[in-house]
Every structure is written in structure tokens, then in C-alpha cells.
Amino acid sequence: MRWSMLAIVTLVSGSALQPAAADTANSLLSVDHRRLVARADITLVKPVERSEHGLPVGNGRMGSLIWTTPTAVHCQINRVDLFPFNSYSGIGRPRVPGWVRKTDYCGGAGAVAIDFGGEVFPASATRQHLSLYDAQETIEGRGVTLRILAWYARDVMAIEIEDRRVQPQPICVNLSMLRPPLVKSGKHVAESKLGTKSGRIAVTQTFTEPASTGILEGDHYAGSAVVIGTLGREGQAEPAGETTVRLTLPARKGVFTVLIGSAATFDRKQDVAAAAVAELKAAAANGYQGLFRANRTWWHEFWARSSVRLHSKDGTAERLEQIYKTFLYVMGSSSRGKYPPKFNGMIWSTNGDERAWGAQFWWFNQQTFYRGLMAANHLELMSPMFDLYSGMYEAQALAARQQWGTKGIYLPETVSYNGLERLPDTLAAELQDLLLERKPWKEMSPAFKQHMQTVDVLSSRWNFPFSGAPPYSYVIHIFSSGAKIAYLYWQKYEYTLDERWLRERAYPMLKGVAEFYRNYPNVKKAADGKYHIYNVNNHESIWGGQDTHEEVAAMHGILPLAIRASQILNVDADMRPLWQELLDNLRPLPMGNEPDALPFDPALRVWAPGLKPFHAGRGGPTLRPCTYYDLWTLETDNPEMTRIAQATFEHRGGYGSVLAGKPTRPLSEICLEAAMLGRAPEVKAICTLQVLKYPKMLPNRLALDEMAQSQNVEMIGNLSTGLQLALLQSIPPGPAQPPVLRVFPAWPREWDAAFRLLARGGFLVSSSMENGRIEFVEILSQLGGECRMRNPWPDAAITLYRNGGKAEEVSGSLVTFRTAREETITVVPKGSTPSRKVIP
Numbered sequence: 001m002r003w004s005m006l007a008i009v010t011l012v013s014g015s016a017l018q019p020a021a022a023d024t025a026n027s028l029l030s031v032d033h034r035r036l037v038a039r040a041d042i043t044l045v046k047p048v049e050r051s052e053h054g055l056p057v058g059n060g061r062m063g064s065l066i067w068t069t070p071t072a073v074h075c076q077i078n079r080v081d082l083f084p085f086n087s088y089s090g091i092g093r094p095r096v097p098g099w100v101r102k103t104d105y106c107g108g109a110g111a112v113a114i115d116f117g118g119e120v121f122p123a124s125a126t127r128q129h130l131s132l133y134d135a136q137e138t139i140e141g142r143g144v145t146l147r148i149l150a151w152y153a154r155d156v157m158a159i160e161i162e163d164r165r166v167q168p169q170p171i172c173v174n175l176s177m178l179r180p181p182l183v184k185s186g187k188h189v190a191e192s193k194l195g196t197k198s199g200r201i202a203v204t205q206t207f208t209e210p211a212s213t214g215i216l217e218g219d220h221y222a223g224s225a226v227v228i229g230t231l232g233r234e235g236q237a238e239p240a241g242e243t244t245v246r247l248t249l250p251a252r253k254g255v256f257t258v259l260i261g262s263a264a265t266f267d268r269k270q271d272v273a274a275a276a277v278a279e280l281k282a283a284a285a286n287g288y289q290g291l292f293r294a295n296r297t298w299w300h301e302f303w304a305r306s307s308v309r310l311h312s313k314d315g316t317a318e319r320l321e322q323i324y325k326t327f328l329y330v331m332g333s334s335s336r337g338k339y340p341p342k343f344n345g346m347i348w349s350t351n352g353d354e355r356a357w358g359a360q361f362w363w364f365n366q367q368t369f370y371r372g373l374m375a376a377n378h379l380e381l382m383s384p385m386f387d388l389y390s391g392m393y394e395a396q397a398l399a400a401r402q403q404w405g406t407k408g409i410y411l412p413e414t415v416s417y418n419g420l421e422r423l424p425d426t427l428a429a430e431l432q433d434l435l436l437e438r439k440p441w442k443e444m445s446p447a448f449k450q451h452m453q454t455v456d457v458l459s460s461r462w463n464f465p466f467s468g469a470p471p472y473s474y475v476i477h478i479f480s481s482g483a484k485i486a487y488l489y490w491q492k493y494e495y496t497l498d499e500r501w502l503r504e505r506a507y508p509m510l511k512g513v514a515e516f517y518r519n520y521p522n523v524k525k526a527a528d529g530k531y532h533i534y535n536v537n538n539h540e541s542i543w544g545g546q547d548t549h550e551e552v553a554a555m556h557g558i559l560p561l562a563i564r565a566s567q568i569l570n571v572d573a574d575m576r577p578l579w580q581e582l583l584d585n586l587r588p589l590p591m592g593n594e595p596d597a598l599p600f601d602p603a604l605r606v607w608a609p610g611l612k613p614f615h616a617g618r619g620g621p622t623l624r625p626c627t628y629y630d631l632w633t634l635e636t637d638n639p640e641m642t643r644i645a646q647a648t649f650e651h652r653g654g655y656g657s658v659l660a661g662k663p664t665r666p667l668s669e670i671c672l673e674a675a676m677l678g679r680a681p682e683v684k685a686i687c688t689l690q691v692l693k694y695p696k697m698l699p700n701r702l703a704l705d706e707m708a709q710s711q712n713v714e715m716i717g718n719l720s721t722g723l724q725l726a727l728l729q730s731i732p733p734g735p736a737q738p739p740v741l742r743v744f745p746a747w748p749r750e751w752d753a754a755f756r757l758l759a760r761g762g763f764l765v766s767s768s769m770e771n772g773r774i775e776f777v778e779i780l781s782q783l784g785g786e787c788r789m790r791n792p793w794p795d796a797a798i799t800l801y802r803n804g805g806k807a808e809e810v811s812g813s814l815v816t817f818r819t820a821r822e823e824t825i826t827v828v829p830k831g832s833t834p835s836r837k838v839i840p
Contacts, residue, residue: 083416400516544615763780
């Protein structure tokens with residue numbers, strides 16, 4: 001089944017808070033964004049050793065890494081919306097010993113090589129430079145210069161070529177298929193065609209597959225096209241073999257432009273090649289300089305929405321700042337389409353479209369891209385993620401009923417772009433009986449066994465084949481991913497106060513997840529009068545345990561949000577007592593000194609991953625209350641819970657690595673946790689280790705730590721989120737309570753910093769620390785309302801200036817003051833005068 005994204009994309013046409021340039025004429029923080037962002041530019045002074053090391057250029061929907069060989073420059077056109085398979089696809093996946101690393105493919109549309117007919121990119125005379133501020137790459141070779149951009153407005157990449165060679169050679173633009181012209185695998189058919197017309201060359205792809213036997217619906221079609229044309233120089237278009245088409249341009253000095261347009265569709269009736277040509281024509285009407293000017297304006301506004309400037313004597317903080325800017329650039333270049341970039345490869349694949357871990361979206365990986373974007377004042381980059389999950393809402397409501405026998409919605413850990421498939425009733429009933437252990441695994445019917453041979457084993461529905469403890473496995477009995485996704489919907493409301501967003505987008509998710517848990521058959525009230533959850537995972541570490549940390553934390557976190565959202569919207573008053581009753585009687589988070597704890601230690605007062613009995617796995621202390629749901633924050637007035645949180649951090653996996661001076665794994669949340677706990681020394685140590693010693697960071701600052709074709713920003717995404725939390729937190733004492741601002745809550749006093757970031761309530765907060773001293777706090781109240789702030793100078797009274805004029809003095813640890821819409825509040829210690837800070 002395909003889900004129309006049009007309704008989703010247009011559902012909320014505006015919000016109470018729109019992303020906007022953060023600079024104001026009267027701001028104390030005066031930022032030269034060009035100089036600041038340029039500190040993070042990437043320069044490669046010799047050709048890259050591998051294509052994965054190329055520099056990223058994208059417009060949020062299509063893009064590529066750019067790399068050179070001695071005679072040519074290369075790219076592979078990738079798209080966020082090209083999926084040759086959906087959840088109904090019935091291709092049999094490879095069965096290999098151990099874990100499946102590669103199952104299907106997605107994203108790739110065509111490979112491009114511009115050959116100059118001679119060695120123009122030698123090791124001794126090749127320089128690649130990526131300007132993050134202008135989003136333009138420049139390649140200097142021997143006698144040639146290339147400038148490359150991806151147009152923000154339409155799906156076109158433009159390459160301006162200046163040929164200054166004494167003896168120019170013909171230039172050949174080669175466009176190649178990613179596979180042979182016709183590939184069949186089971187019922188899946190991939191067909192690629194070459195095309196030449198009006199001096200342009202093209203590669204089109206179509207992917208077709210009927211639904212699996214017994215499935216009610218789901219015939220799949222996807223198509224894509226890449227079309228290449230030129231400006232300023234005409235060429236001869238002709239095939240160059242079975243899989244490549246070539247545009248040969250005459251030898252001549254001068255400047256011309258190669259335009260690469262692309263398009264993708266799920267509509268059999270759409271002429272996808274014509275759509276790509278339309279993109280090309282729109283770009284041609286502007287010329288390279290017109291595209292560059294338009295792009296420059298868009299990207300300059302992008303960078304003006306927030307700012308971070310760091311300094312340390314040893315340069316580590318500056319390196320951290322570069323990584324942070326690179327993360328924002330990569331997300332701006334890849335997260336503006338109908339779908340989010342996938343964690344494994346994003347739009348940066350360079351060797352075809354097969355990739356480790358296949359075409360499923362994995363939430364634990366995807367979250368590394370999105371958790372920090374709201375604070376960075378880039379809510380617009382969150383839209384593809386929200387659209388993905390809102391777009392599959394009905395499919396996941398059905399999945400909750402069919403797979404788990406509950407109500408609400410089931411947002412799984414791994415899922416196809418179109419959600420889980422609708423199953424025939426008999427198949428769904430047997431699946432449910434097996435998952436809930438109402439039917440022994442060994443009594444599986446022949447029909448079910450046969451169907452198991454046609455499914456994607458990386459789906460959260462079908463992850464059995466590599467499990468040693470069926471029906472449990474890595475990603476099947478995980479429900480907390482849905483709660484985390486719903487929490488981010490709630491957070492967007494908190495940042496924007498957009499009631500329409502809350503009503504139409506966030507509340508359905510919050511209600512859906514709350515109802516899933518309330519009606520889940522294995523959430524039961526026991527003899528102790530408490531609700532417990534049985535036979536669930538603690539993410540991937542423990543399979544089929546009781547009262548696992550992830551699931552208990554999710555219920556404690558999501559139920560208060562559903563109740564509060566219902567109150568704000570004045571809907572579902574009859575549901576609130578039901579949710580409240582479950583919340584009031586829900587068991588507390590599991591502790592390591594409980595007799596059935598995994599692992600058990602009577603001396604440890606830390607949060608445990610779960611309780612016995614369990615089917616497989618192991619795990620250590622977990623800190624989910626600190627990283628999602630606001631169950632514990634620096635504002636929580638509960639000394640015992642605070643002691644537990646701090647002790648849990650000191651016993652968690654990864655802390656020992658930090659103490660030993662070793663970098664942590666890329667998906668580790670230890671930097672976020674340290675920042676949320678206010679542990680500045682650990683933040684400094686973790687950032688230093690990840691910046692200086694992380695072994696898999698590439699020259700382009702991406703990482704290749706998820707195996708082949710999996711270039712990503714998972715590690716630098718987590719690091720960037722932790723960095724922001726160390727600079728600024730807007731945190732409530734508990735779920736759905738009013739947030740409190742804290743500036744520099746976990747920032748190392750040895751490092752200077754200045755920032756402008758977004759806080760909940762729509763407050764745009766700027767501040768500066770130099771030599772360990774906080775100089776000022778400036779708050780632009782974009783929406784008005786009451787502001788709560790923890791006093792940055794706890795032993796001093798503070799003075800508030802309103803729109804530049806001295807207004808009032810306040811004192812105390814927690815200060816509260818009213819604000820008007822678009823009012824600027826400046827806060828300084830009593831007796832100080834606000835002074836302008838210029839950065840960098």
C-alpha cells in the first residue's frame with residue numbers, strides 16, 4: 001500500500017514558530033557567519049584514496065560525494081525518495097551464516113564520470129575545497145577548475161568547468177546504469193534504460209514487483225531518471241556500451257556548465273524522464289551564476305538561524321566546532337525531501353545502491369540525525385522524519401491490531417518507508433499467537449513457514465531467522481521506539497507552541513502510543529497492585545524480559561504527555577482517567593538491587609536494564625530517563641533519583657572507556673548523558689576522545705562504521721546533540737511541566753564558547769563564556785510568555801534589560817519573568833553593563 005505524502009506535507013502549512021534568521025540588529029552577539037562557518041570548511045590537498053572520502057554536495061533530496069581519479073571527476077546521483085522495494089515485496093532474502101548485512105537496495109539513480117581525456121587530477125596538483133557557507137565545492141586540477149553545487153530549489157546539480165589547458169582534449173560526460181539493463185530476482189524486476197535526445201543523455205530505472213502470495217495488496221512500482229545536459233558547449237550524445245551513455249564535448253578552452261537533473265516517482269503514470277528534464281530546464285534558465293546566487297542566499301539564511309563558536313588552547317574545541325558545522329551542513333544537504341536520509345549511506349553512496357543493513361529505517365540509528373535539530377533552530381529539517389511516520393499512521397494502527405492484539409499504533413524499531421504490510425487474517429492471527437507465546441514456535445503452520453521465506457528479515461515483524469530464542473530477536477519486541485518518536489512530536493510542540501501541530505500531528509502519535517501500551521495484552525496488574533510489562537525487549541540487549549528499562553521508561557514518559565496534550569486540546573476527557581490510572585499504578589523503573597535484576601548486585605542503586613525471566617541477552621545500567629521523556633533532568637527535585645542517575649552513569653557501559661582514554665562506539669549516547677547530568681569534565685573528555693581518536697572518521701568528516709556503503713553522521717550527530725546540551729538546556733522538572741533555561745550547564749570552564757540556540761517556548765537564547773565566566777544571556781522571545789531561567793550567577797542578583805533599556809532587578813536561584821512577543825531580554829549580573837560580543 002502506498003501512502004499519499006501530499007496530505008502529510010501540506011497538513012500543517014504554517015506553525016506558530018517558523019525557522020527564521022536569528023540575527024537582530026540590536027543583538028549583543030554579533031556574528032560574522034561567513035567567517036564563523038568558514039572555520040569548518042573542508043580542504044583536501046590531494047586526491048582521495050577511496051570514493052567514500054569524497055566531499056558531499058546535496059540539496060536535501062538528491063546528492064552525491066564528489067571524488068576524482070587522475071583523468072576524471074565522479075559522482076553517483078542518489079535520492080532520498082527512491083525505494084525499489086516496499087513492505088509488501090516478496091523477494092527471498094539471502095540466507096547466510098550469522099547476521100544478514102545486505103538484503104536489498106535503495107537510493108541510487110545513476111553514476112556520472114566526467115573524463116577530461118588526460119591526467120588533470122594528479123596527486124601533486126589536485127585540491128578539493130568545500131565551502132560550507134556557500135555550499136559550493138571547488139576542485140583545482142592541472143589546467144582545469146570545477147565549481148559544483150546542488151540547487152536548493154529544484155533537483156539539479158550543476159558543475160561549472162573552466163578548461164585552461166594549453167592543449168585541451170575532448171571532455172566526455174559518461175552516465176552509467178547501476179546494474180545490467182534487466183535484473184530479475186523472484187518476482188522483483190529492475191529495468192534500466194539509456195536515452196539520448198536533443199543533446200541530452202539519460203538513464204531511467206523502473207522497479208516492479210507484485211505482492212507476495214497471500215498478501216492482500218501491495219503491488220510495487222518505483223521509477224527514477226537522471227538526465228544530463230550542458231550550457232555553453234554542445235556535445236554529441238551516443239551510447240557507449242550496454243550500460244553507459246556518453247555526451248562528448250569538443251576540445252576547447254573556456255567555461256561551460258554540466259547540469260544533472262533527477263526525479264523519482266511511485267506513480268506508474270508519471271513520465272519520470274520528463275520530470276527530470278523539467279528540473280534541468282528550470283536550472284538552465286538561471287545559468288550557473290544564477291543558481292549560485294540563489295543557493296548562496298538560501299544557505300546564508302540557513303546558517304544565520306543559529307551559531308556556535310568554540311575555543312580551547314589546544315584547538316580541540318575548534319575541531320569540535322568544525323564537526324558540529326559539518327553535521328548541520330550534511331543535514332541541510334540531505335534532509336529536505338519527502339523521506340529522511342537513511343542512516344546507512346544517506347545520499348552519499350558511491351558504489352551502486354546496495355548498502356549494509358538494507359532499505360529499512362532503523363530508529364536507534366535515525367535518531368542520531370534528528371534529536372538536536374530543534375535546538376539548532378532547524379525545525380524544517382525535522383519534517384522528513386515526521387512525514388515518514390505520520391505517512392504510515394494507518395498502516396501502523398493496523399499493525400498494532402494484527403501483530404500485537406492491541407489498540408493505538410505500533411511504531412517499530414525497523415520499518416519500510418511505507419510502514420508494515422496488511423496481512424491476511426489467518427496469517428496475522430498466527431503471527432500474533434506466536435509473538436505472544438500463545439502458540440509454541442515449533443507448532444508453526446506450513447503456510448507460515450512458507451511465508452517466512454519471502455519476507456525481509458530485517459523488518460521488526462520478521463526478524464526471526466537469526467534469533468536463537470524465537471519468537472524473540474533483536475528488533476521484534478521493541479515498543480519504546482514509538483514512544484521516542486512520539487516524544488519528538490511533543491517536543492516540536494514545546495519549541496513552537498503550535499496548537500495546530502499538536503492537534504493534527506503530535507496528539508495522534510501520543511494517543512496512539514499511550515493506547516498501544518494501555519491495551520497491550522502483556523501489560524498486566526500483578527498481585528502487588530502495580531502494572532508490569534512482560535516478554536519484551538530492552539531494545540536489542542535483552543530479549544523477552546520483564547519490566548525492561550526501555551519499556552517501563554517509555555510508559556512513564558508518554559502517558560503524562562498524552563494526558564497533558566489532551567488537556568491543552570480539550571479532547572478525549574474520558575481517556576485521561578484511564579491513562580492516569582495506568583500511570584499512577586505503573587511499577588517504578590527497575591533497579592539493579594532488585595532480586596530479579598539483570599544483572600543483580602544488592603549493593604548497586606542504579607537503573608537496571610530489566611528483570612528475569614528473560615530469553616536471551618545481557619546488558620548494563622541504562623539512562624533512558626535522562627535522554628528521553630524528561631523523567632529526570634537537572635531541574636528534577638528528587639535527591640534520591642538524582643543519586644541514582646549519577647550512579648547509573650558511572651556504572652554504564654562506555655564510562656570505563658572514557659576513563660581509559662578510548663573513544664566510544666558511534667551510537668553511544670554517553671555524551672548526551674554526561675551533558676544532561678551536568679558533568680562538564682566528562683563532556684570535555686568524551687568530546688576530546690571522539691574528535692581526536694575516533695578511528696573511523698573519514699577525511700570528509702563522515703564515518704564508515706556500519707560497513708560497506710554506509711557513510712553516515714551518526715557519531716557526529718550524537719556528539720553535536722551533546723555539545724548543544726552542554727551549552728544550553730531547556731528542561732522541565734518532569735514530563736509535560738514548564739521548562740527552565742540553563743546556560744552552560746555542562747560546559748568545560750577551560751573552553752571558551754559563544755552560542756545562539758533555540759529553547760522550548762520559542763526562546764532564542766544567546767550567551768558567551770570566556771575564561772570560565774558567563775558574560776551575558778540574551779533571550780529573544782519569539783512567541784511571548786513566561787520565561788523561567790536558572791540564575792547563571794547564583795550568588796548574585798541580576799539585571800534585566802528589555803529591548804536595550806534597563807528594566808528590573810531580580811534575584812534567587814530560579815528567576816521567572818514575563819516576556820512579550822519579539823521582545824529581547826538581556827540578563828547580566830547586577831552592576832554590569834551589557835557589552836557587544838563579536839564572533840569569531
